[in-house]
Amino acid sequence: MSRFSTANLRLAQEIIRRYPVAKSATIPLCHLAQEQDGYLADDSMAQIAELVGCSSAEVLGTASFYEMFKMHSVGKFCLGVCTNISCQLLGGEELLEHAEQTLGIRPGGTTTDGLFTLEDVECIAACTEAPAVQVNYRYFHRLTPQDLDQLIEELRSGALDDVVPAHGTLGKVRQDLGEDRIANITPPEDQTEPVWLRRHRELAEAAAAADAATPSTAGKES
Amino acid sequence: MIGTVTPASKMAEGVPAVVSSRFGVPDGHTLAGYTSSGSYKGYEAIRQVLEMSPAQVGSVVKDATVLGRGGAGFPAGVKWGFCPPGVWPRYIVVNGDESEPGTYKDRLLMERDPHQLIEGCLIAAYAIGAAQVFLYARGEMPHAQERLAAALNEAYAAGLIGKNILGTDFSVDIVLHWGAGAYIVGEETALIESLEGNRGMPRLKPPFFPAAKGLYMAPTIVNNVETLANLPWLFNHGVEKYRSVGTEASPGTRLIALSGHVNNPGIFEIPQGTTTFRELFESEIYGNGIRTGHELKMFIPGGASAPWFFPEQIDLPLEGRLIGGQGSMLGSGAVVVMDETTDAVRAALRLVRFFARESCGKCTPCREGTTWEEKILQRILDGHGRPSDIDLLLDVADNISPGPYPVAADPGNDLEAIPFPPRQTTICPLGPSSVAPITSAIRRFRHEFEAKIVQRDLISVSSEPFTDLPEQSSLAHGAVGHV
Numbered sequence: 093m094s095r096f097s098t099a100n101l102r103l104a105q106e107i108i109r110r111y112p113v114a115k116s117a118t119i120p121l122c123h124l125a126q127e128q129d130g131y132l133a134d135d136s137m138a139q140i141a142e143l144v145g146c147s148s149a150e151v152l153g154t155a156s157f158y159e160m161f162k163m164h165s166v167g168k169f170c171l172g173v174c175t176n177i178s179c180q181l182l183g184g185e186e187l188l189e190h191a192e193q194t195l196g197i198r199p200g201g202t203t204t205d206g207l208f209t210l211e212d213v214e215c216i217a218a219c220t221e222a223p224a225v226q227v228n229y230r231y232f233h234r235l236t237p238q239d240l241d242q243l244i245e246e247l248r249s250g251a252l253d254d255v256v257p258a259h260g261t262l263g264k265v266r267q268d269l270g271e272d273r274i275a276n277i278t279p280p281e282d283q284t285e286p287v288w289l290r291r292h293r294e295l296a297e298a299a300a301a302a303d304a305a306t307p308s309t310a311g312k313e314s
Numbered sequence: 315m316i317g318t319v320t321p322a323s324k325m326a327e328g329v330p331a332v333v334s335s336r337f338g339v340p341d342g343h344t345l346a347g348y349t350s351s352g353s354y355k356g357y358e359a360i361r362q363v364l365e366m367s368p369a370q371v372g373s374v375v376k377d378a379t380v381l382g383r384g385g386a387g388f389p390a391g392v393k394w395g396f397c398p399p400g401v402w403p404r405y406i407v408v409n410g411d412e413s414e415p416g417t418y419k420d421r422l423l424m425e426r427d428p429h430q431l432i433e434g435c436l437i438a439a440y441a442i443g444a445a446q447v448f449l450y451a452r453g454e455m456p457h458a459q460e461r462l463a464a465a466l467n468e469a470y471a472a473g474l475i476g477k478n479i480l481g482t483d484f485s486v487d488i489v490l491h492w493g494a495g496a497y498i499v500g501e502e503t504a505l506i507e508s509l510e511g512n513r514g515m516p517r518l519k520p521p522f523f524p525a526a527k528g529l530y531m532a533p534t535i536v537n538n539v540e541t542l543a544n545l546p547w548l549f550n551h552g553v554e555k556y557r558s559v560g561t562e563a564s565p566g567t568r569l570i571a572l573s574g575h576v577n578n579p580g581i582f583e584i585p586q587g588t589t590t591f592r593e594l595f596e597s598e599i600y601g602n603g604i605r606t607g608h609e610l611k612m613f614i615p616g617g618a619s620a621p622w623f624f625p626e627q628i629d630l631p632l633e634g635r636l637i638g639g640q641g642s643m644l645g646s647g648a649v650v651v652m653d654e655t656t657d658a659v660r661a662a663l664r665l666v667r668f669f670a671r672e673s674c675g676k677c678t679p680c681r682e683g684t685t686w687e688e689k690i691l692q693r694i695l696d697g698h699g700r701p702s703d704i705d706l707l708l709d710v711a712d713n714i715s716p717g718p719y720p721v722a723a724d725p726g727n728d729l730e731a732i733p734f735p736p737r738q739t740t741i742c743p744l745g746p747s748s749v750a751p752i753t754s755a756i757r758r759f760r761h762e763f764e765a766k767i768v769q770r771d772l773i774s775v776s777s778e779p780f781t782d783l784p785e786q787s788s789l790a791h792g793a794v795g796h797v
């Protein structure tokens with residue numbers, strides 16, 4: 093059930109081709125699975141393991157290290173309130189407490205209507221715009237408790253669906269790296285000195301040789 | 315829409331906008347915008363670079379002294395030179411995992427001027443002879459990811475990346491990679507582990523210095539986003555112009571994120587080493603003063619890992635070595651200002667809690683130590699601290715980052731003696747970083763700790779049994795499990 097659709101399987105294979113070693117695609121593929129299903133299902137991890145050539149335990153081992161991967165379904169909107177230092181100084185913790193009251197859940201919890209999951213998050217690199225909030229990793233800056241209530245209302249009504257994609261979707265633009273575009277992605281053991289480096293090295297060696305030897309030998313090398 | 319404020323970003327007169335010149339340009343993130351706006355013409359530098367030898371390009375970067383902007387401040391040109399000769403392939407990994415609390419610059423560079431970063435990557439790839447460049451953007455930054463993806467697509471289509479770039483024999487692929495939420499992945503060896511598809515746990519150095527044994531055990535250069543974003547301007551304007559800003563030891567500019575209790579928080583590109591913290595806090599073009607009606611209590615000069623500074627250090631210039639000499643660091647250019655309303659214990663707890671949550675768990679002193687530091691600080695804040703807790707905190711700190719620390723039994727040993735940079739019993743500096751907020755807070759505000767501990771004595775006198783703790787104050791969430 094929770095396996096890649098045909099289109100996503102094709103995308104997954106294209107992503108794998110971008111890496112000299114397939115296992116490097118593990119995290120992007122976990123994101124792709126989460127984008128498809130809203131969370132990372134066991135059978136997705138098993139399929140990713142097959143695709144990148146490792147065991148499903150290894151994929152679970154990797155995925156469970158990272159906070160963004162959810163192993164069970166979460167709300168349509170993951171609301172992360174930053175409480176780290178810059179936000180704390182300007183009311184981030186109070187804002188989180190307000191969100192708890194508005195939504196009736198504690199961090200980690202999901203509302204019964206399945207719309208919101210609340211998270212108490214670490215610095216999200218918006219420190220000058222404190223207190224900062226992310227909804228499915230889209231930013232909202234300098235929020236008062238009233239602003240937060242309004243934001244929750246707008247999300248609930250669907251008014252922000254264009255701005256905030258469903259949980260799991262990250263960048264809406266993907267890098268397009270079809271086979272025809274790739275210049276040089278081969279396993280590390282097949283790589284040699286890049287041509288432009290070799291050319292310049294040989295030029296430098298020829299120049300040095302020309303300095304030391306007769307002009308005729310230098311002429312041959314170039 | 316609510317909550318969509320654009321961050322302030324201004325500069326002093328006469329300071330060149332080396333990296334921030336397109337922050338305010340609406341289409342600065344597109345190829346057309348990059349080649350028609352800003353402080354230099356986009357993709358001119360790479361044309362010039364392709365006429366030079368890779369060794370010459372490396373020398374320019376070395377001569378300019380482009381210091382790393384990711385935290386350690388190591389000169390990029392020197393680092394590039396560490397790749398062992400004749401060992402192939404070489405890789406470049408761009409560190410866009412920005413997550414040090416207080417730091418906000420790489421995200422802007424990726425969102426507002428992605429082509430500048432791409433051109434910087436091309437210059438570095440040409441110079442060291444990279445087989446491939448990986449642009450590792452933080453997972454929680456989808457907008458940066460889509461801007462980078464769009465810019466990469468445009469640049470590939472224009473023949474600026476990929477096979478035979480601009481008709482030469484220089485070919486390289488730049489691949490956008492994205493993380494999934496873990497601060498420690500910003501550490502360069504953890505970044506590499508993560509890029510290999512593993513848990514983001516740092517590797518031991520030596521032997522795993524990335525320049526020697528990095529990605530897939532091949533020589534790898536890890537550079538911060540801002541470091542590479544400096545290169546196009548440098549090659550357009552030359553070493554002399556680059557060095558004419560800032561100081562001899564720290565030339566060029568720095569992006570500084572000024573946050574916390576100032577009237578005008580924002581991201582400012584300042585000359586390195588010549589602007590003082592006072593100017594940064596008070597000047598109208600920067601912070602425009604400490605929050606009206608309040609006064610400075612302390613500030614963090616370079617991100618959560620940096621020991622705190624106090625009002626007497628306000629006249630220090632923002633320069634790596636000078637700040638280092640005073641026992642802290644400029645780190646990632648994150649300056650956090652705290653006024654007199656700030657509770658030192660609560661601020662220290664929040665920072666320590668960050669390190670406890672983000673410890674990768676590989677070494678015992680960090681995994682266990684940060685957890686205990688958090689628990690002890692939490693109980694002090696909640697009014698359940700014990701008189702021995704201050705010494706206990708310093709003892710735990712000593713196990714992660716050996717002192718000497720002053721203990722009650724030896725009052726003669728002053729906290730001023732705390733070694734910096736910190737010593738470490740751990741694989742990476744994350745664990746030792748957790749010690750900085752604790753020693754900083756105790757050094758200056760020991761009385762605040764003691765006042766809270768006395769409060770605890772009052773609570774126990776009022777015969778509340780110690781085991782029956784009142785529900786944790788929800789203002790300071792304790793070790794709440796996170797999904």
Ligand SMILES: Cc1cc2nc3c(=O)[nH]c(=O)nc-3n(C[C@H](O)[C@H](O)[C@H](O)COP(=O)(O)O)c2cc1C
Pocket residue numbers: 381382383384385386387388390409410411412413414497498499500501502503536537538539541542742743744
């Ligand atoms: C715990 C920890 C977290 C780090 N996080 C980052 C980060 O988010 N971004 C970054 O560029 N460097 C970070 N660094 C520094 C990197 O290890 C590395 O030094 C840097 O990316 C090198 O680039 P530079 O020489 O261009 O500064 C971190 C280091 C440590 C120890």
Ligand code: SF4
Pocket residue numbers: 498515516672673674675676677678680681740741742743744745746
């Ligand atoms: S110091 Fe902490 S974060 Fe660093 S390797 Fe050890 S356990 Fe991991």
Ligand code: FES
Pocket residue numbers: 174175176177178179180214215216217218219222224415416417
């Ligand atoms: S501390 Fe909240 S965004 Fe950085």
